[in-house]
Amino acid sequence: MFDTKLSSAVTEIIERVRVEGEKALKEFSRRFDGYDGPIKVQEEELENSSVVSDEDREIIERIIERVKDYHVRQLPRDELYVKNGSVYGLVYRPLRRIGIYVPGGKPLPSSLIMTAIPARIAGVEEIVVVSPPRDGKLNPHLLYVARRLGISEIYKIGGAHAVAAMAFGVGMKPVEKIFGPGNKYVNEAKRQVFGVVGIDSLAGPSEVCVVADDSADERYVIADLLSQKEHDVDAKAWLLTTSVHLAERCKVPGISVKLMKTLEECIDEVNSIAPEHLEIITKDPLSLLERVRNAGAVYIGPYTPVAAADYFLGVNHVLPTGGAAVYSSVLTVFDFMKRMTVASVSREEFMGNRYLGVRMAQIEGMEAHRRSLEVRE
Template identity: 60%
Template sequence: MNLQRYVSEILEDLKINGLDAVKKYSQKFDNYQDEIFLREEEWNVESEIPQSDKNAIKQIIKRLQDYHSKQKTEDLMYKNEYGSIYGLIKVPIDRIGVYVPGGKPLPSSLLMVAVPAQIAGVKDIIITSSPKEGKVNPYIIYIAKELGISEIYKVGGIQAIAAMTYGIGMKKVDKIFGPGNQYVNEAKRQVFGDVGIDSLAGPSEVCVIADETADKDYVLNDLLSQLEHGAESKAFLVTTSKQIYDYCQKEGIDRYFCKDIFECADKANEIAPEHLEILTKEPELILSLIRNAGAVYLGEYTPVPAADYFLGVNHVLPTGKAARFSSVLNLNDFVKYMTVAKVTKEEFLKERYLGIRMAEIEGMLQHKKSMEVRK
């Protein structure tokens, strides 16, 4: 059975049979069939987290807050020469769900979504994460407590996406965020429309542009670090240095030798990587040539892992060449924009001929009458 049909059939079962189906699939995939809502006593995880880790998490939260708070913008409202008011205003999404993988826990993913969501003004944030031996990872719970999130559900996989979308065992959400495996991705694709989704994330990618000034060990280890995500992860080297090209001849690394830095930039734009590191003499100059990348990291002290974990920039990025048309997760992902207009009688009566003629062109006679009837 193909993936699309397999996921579709499970989603349909979940939609029809609700919580019973959620528990059935949780038992099948996670060996768990108890209540999905995290009970009060399960929140007591402080003793499982070393103090040094608690301090690190607090500092990372602060760095994320500092960076993302700079993204706040004012609503656009203005008056024209007629005294009419036009504008574009932001409204935060009411309720979001954050899917945090539980098989290989990724607490950093929770931080990257929840912190900007709160800054954007999202009222309700819930977390779903598959239990391991009946328990949610304590770091996920600790981070939720630090951020004041009070809803965690012990459910993962397709059943978590269905529960958030259709409101099974929980109040439904308006938009789902967070990475997952191919089944989770396909489930998100299929429920889109009933609920919003962030993106359909694929395997992780890194591209490194390096010239002869780059440290070959920095380059190699940065490339290899991305391959640590899994067998499908991708690492690209684009370089003008024969020495670095030869040094990085390792399994899993795709290498491109270029005659100059302009050719390197062209190749990077063609790859459109999730992460792009620029390790050259003057990386800022090359930045002006880059059009397609989820994130760009300049200089030898800005490796991708640092950005993934502690710099404060967001690591939720477009993959699979989606950087050609998609952006890094930012505050705009947690708000909706509404047009506002209040038109004066003077402007309407003087300019309505434009709308009347367009209604005639389209054959929309009641639209025309709506404008003509006003005096």
């Protein structure tokens, strides 16, 4: 349901930042973040990320390499073909400058990895990171990841005012598209600035759905369902199963359990829910994959839990929520690129097919279009 009070509050914040600039930005930073210092992270603060242990650096390095390996395979090539002496095709160009919002409640360096790496692979030149500070500081692991990925433009701001700053270029140059999850104020701010800039999605609470039969280990199922509840009190967890025993054993607070007659019915229910994450833990999980239409990501088998995908599998964990998997998809390299059609038509091809456009222009009553076609000799 649309929250008019929330929308009005966010509109006021955005408008004040747009009109008053850094004065409003600093005021909101004091009010919401309890921070009154320099907004931009200084070089010496980035160097302080050296407090991250060698062991953690090695872990981060391994994860980065796995994420790179998966996403580099997505990089598209320009597609041009020749037909009747004319050239047609589709070419790809990266966005030049993007903003990444990293939530402050639980600063998630993994989310920065999952967003910044496909951006770099796409060819994005400038990446801005914003994140609300805690006690005037940002998480050292977050700063280390940023530095490791060549990101030096980092701001200690959060909330709707951070989104407005990125969109309108307050205290920084404006970005072309904003990525990253946040609370309801961040989501509403992203919704309101869409059109001024692009946005990735409107992320809601985390979701996981497990489809399982009597071959599934109940310990795995319960652990996987509860793992996503850790993100947010509003996170959703569903178990769809054909096993009476599993249904009984998984009646845990916070987990919605539904006993179905067949696994096919389970998948039909999945398509109605359109969950962010779907796990299939059955005797023959691959046989069900083709039936799945609506899910942000599908994890197959007992050793592919959501938590593994969140961290080290290499697949992206930025996924549609709130039923948006019906019409949207996982974050990929393509989200950081634009597609442009290209055409170069020969005279012979143009003259031979001009009549098609002339008649369509007449049907639509577009006389200037018709003249543009007929003036050519």
